[in-house]
Amino acid sequence: MIRFLLLVISISFSALTFAQQKQFTMDDAVLGLGTNLAREDIKQLNWIPGENAFTRTVKTSKDEAIVRFMVPSMAADTLLRLSEVQNTAGKKYPLRSMPALEWLSTNVASFSIGNHYFLCQRSKTGMEVKEWMQLPDEAENIHIENTTRRFAYTKANNLFMVDAEGRTHTVTKDADPGILNGKSVHRDEFGIDGGIFFSPRGNYLAFYRMDQRMVENYPLINWNVTPASVHFTKYPFAGRTSHEVTLGVYNPSDGKIVFLETGTPKDHYLTCVTWSPDEKFIFVAILNREQNHLWLNQYNAQTGAFVKTLFEETDAKYVHPQHSLTFIPGKSDQFIWWSQRDGFMHLYRYNTSGKLLNQITKGPWVVTEIAGKSEKKKTLLITTTKDSPLDRHIYSVNWENGKMQRVDTDPGTHLAAVNNNGDYIIDRWSNGTAPRVIDVISASGSWKKNLLTAKDPLAGYQRPKIENVTVKAEDGTPLYGKLIYPVNFDQDRKYPVIVYLYNGPNVQIISNTFPASGNLWYEYMAQHGYIIFTMDGRGSSNRGTKFEQATFRNLGTVEMEDQLKGVDYLKSLPFVDAARIGVHGWSYGGFMTTSLMLRHPGVFKCAVAGGPVMDWKMYEVMYTERYMDTPQENPEGYENANLLTKVKNLKGKLLLIHGTIDSTVVWQHSINFLKECVDNRVQVDYFVYPGYEHNVRGRDRVHLMQKITDYFDQNL
Known part of the structure; x- marks a missing residue:
């Protein structure tokens, strides 16, 4: 009997140990945090406008419901059940869960299924659901104005509005597809993520109009048909012709449009578009193409006339506006302005005469x-x-x-x-x-x-030790990184290392979030005997302008110095095999990866570069000219960063990966690099993802990460 109990205990302990030692599959590592390993969450957690109350989805044994909770009492009442939604929307659409509600006011919410919209009106007993609006299937960039219940949307390259009575207004009628209305402009730079701006009370509709007919056509090839077909996109290369943007204001009461008199040169940038609370004016931050001079201008929304410049901002390197104005509650003549003028992104209070009232936040x-x-x-x-x-x-x-x-x-x-x-x-x-x-x-x-x-959700998995690391740059600046140890770490062994990096503008990859590693693929590799090291060098985001602008006019130089400081740190560790260090990055990280292999050959044994910029002259105007000026103004900086001229330097193994319809870093970057490899008899490995743009997403990303993993397994 005792022997039997010991056997049971032994089996149970072994089972527990096995459960605790479970390893990630590649699917887990790539998709797990969004699927089977997703963190618990609360669905549809939203404040109700005008109330100290929020709503959330609550599941019952039979149904799903939207429940309101009063704050701070936390008293609860049910507003809407899934069965009530199904009684209306379910007649046309199968619904297994509560659709996402968007509150329009204290008592009214809406939800959509595709482009079919429904209203939910609160009453004493709950919420009444009724059909509201059916927009065309081709409608995109849909905006709802909460007060007037008007819709605005784009279809093809034109803008439309639907009023509360259901009448469709054709706002623009541009036949030439080279003119876009109501869409995001300037290739989503400057914090721009849309092109439709309803006025505060919903009486007017402002919109971007982008004329890109003068911009060069760039071919993107669809290989899914025979013969393959070509789609031309407009791509403004650095130092070459850019598009021209204006801002229109549509008045639904008379059907007329006025355009703001934003002046010349026409290839400047229109940013930070903001209505005044009284709907009389529109404020636009005009940034010159050189991106070193900004004017915050006021325009008459009725006539489009220029009213005045409130203030100007200049910087010897670049000004980088990213936020619209925030008006002070109850003060139609005071607003908040974001600026990095003192070296850090802070908030300033101005009045509409252009007078600085005070700097609100300050510090390093x-x-x-x-x-x-x-x-x-x-x-x-x-x-x-x-x-x-x-x-x-x-x-x-x-x-x-x-x-x-x-x-x-x-x-x-x-x-x-x-x-x-x-x-x-x-x-x-x-x-x-x-x-x-x-x-x-x-x-x-x-x-x-x-x-x-x-x-x-990762409890029970074999997890690596993760150590926060601080490395000093050449000038003494602290650089923050993470060292991820192999599981079952043995300090007497020598391990291969993979350096993962991005190190480009506007991105920070090291932060105090879950999981501590930052990425389950890192942990997958740690389970298979690798050390992973990742670090934000100078040029990356959220450290102030001195840190961010350190790379100005010389992309890929200071950043590499910092990453090589990280390599020096790695080589100082007794358990690192200095002969087996690899590097991997995507996009700007792909540029950095290839740069390290060509400008510092021999440091890394192998590398995988995804979607890499090879020649900044072939990247877009807004981003490139901010950080590099134009090729005409800065030929030496462009030449230093040009990887097409450095192919002969390659030592070690390099795998390049690119999407065939990448409209961000166009495919020609890596195609030109391959041509230089052939001409210089340099061997390189290459893989493309047909039909993918700048990133490989969804199920196919598992294939991508397996390919990258296999490459490191073969060469490290």
Whole structure:
């Protein structure tokens, strides 16, 4: 009997040990955090406009419901059940779960299934669901104006509006496909993510009009048909002809459009588009093509006439506007302006005469978001890097005296959703050990209610040790990175290393989030005997302009110096095999990877570069000219960064990967590189993903990461 019990205990212990030692599959490593290993979450967690209340989806044994919770009492009542939605929308569409609701006002919400929209009207007993609007199947960039219940959308290259009575207004009628209306412009630079701007009360519709007929055609080939077909896109190369953008204002009452008199040269950039609260004016930050001079201009929305320049900003390297104006609640003549003029992204309060009233935030850190505001307390709710460049914390700041108070209490990366009056915050956060926590907190920080503390979806898996690392750049600047150890680490062994990098502008890859590694593929590789090292060097984001502008006019130089400091650190570790170091990156990281192999040959044994820029003269105007000036102005910088002229330097193994319809880093970059390899009798490995643009996503990404893994297995 004792022997039997010992056997049972032994088997149970072995089973437990096995469960704890479970390894990731490649599917887990690539797709797991979005599928079988996804963190617990709360669906449809949204504030109700005008109430200290939020809604969320709650599942019951028979149904799913939208439930309202009053704050701070947390009293709950059911507003809408899935069965009620199915009674209306289910007649045309099969619904197995509650569609996503968007609150239009305190008592009205909407949801859509495709381009079919439904209204949900609150009553004393719940919500009544009714059909609302059916937009054309081809409608894109759909915007709903909450007050007037008007819709705006684009179809092909034109803009349309549907009024509350259901009448469709054809706003623009441009026959030439080279003119785009109502769409994002300037290739989504400058924080631009759309081209439709309803006025605050919904009476007018402003929109971008981009004329790109003068821009060169660039062919993208569709290989899915026989013979293959060609689609031409407009691609403005650095130093060459760019597009011209204007801003139109449509008045639905008379059907007329006026265009703002934004002047010349016409290839300047129109950014930070903002309506005045009274709908009389539109503010536009005009940035010259050189991107070193900005004018914040005011225009008459009725006539399009230029009114005045409120102020100007200049910088010897570049000005980088990314945010529209935020008007002070109850003050139609005061607004918040974002600027890096003191070396860090901070907030400034101006009046509409152009007078600076005060700098609201200040210090060697950056503001990353304005999440909400309180008119009563004269405060903004913001997220910042004040405590650490690796964290994001929520602060309340008085817009008159700059007094700041941290609202959250836990280390990590916090995302704030603030209710209308600025009294309460839904705080979503995580850190290296907390997968996801959702709290409701008061803006004063005096009250908190936990809604979710997610279980660790990776519990039971074989996890590596992860160590935060700080490396010093040549000038003494601290650079933050992560060292991921092989599982079952043996300090007496020598391990191969994979350096993963990006190190380009506007991106930060090292942060205090879950999982601590930052990527399950890193952990997969650690399970298979690799050390992974990743680090943000100078040129990357959220460290101030001195840090970010260190690469100006010489992309791929200072960043490589920093990454090589990381390699020096790796080589100082007794368990690193200095003869077996590989490097991998995508996009700017692909450029960095290829640069390291050609400009510092012999450091890395092998490399995988995805979607790499090979010659900055073949990249787009807005991004490239900001960081490099034009090829005509900076020929030496472009030549130093040109990888097509350095093919002969290659030592070690290099795999290049590219999507065949990449309209960001066009396929010609790697095709030209291959031609140089052939001409110089240099062997290189190459793989393309047919039909993919700049990134390989979905199920096919598993194939991509397996190919990359196999390459390192074969060569490291």
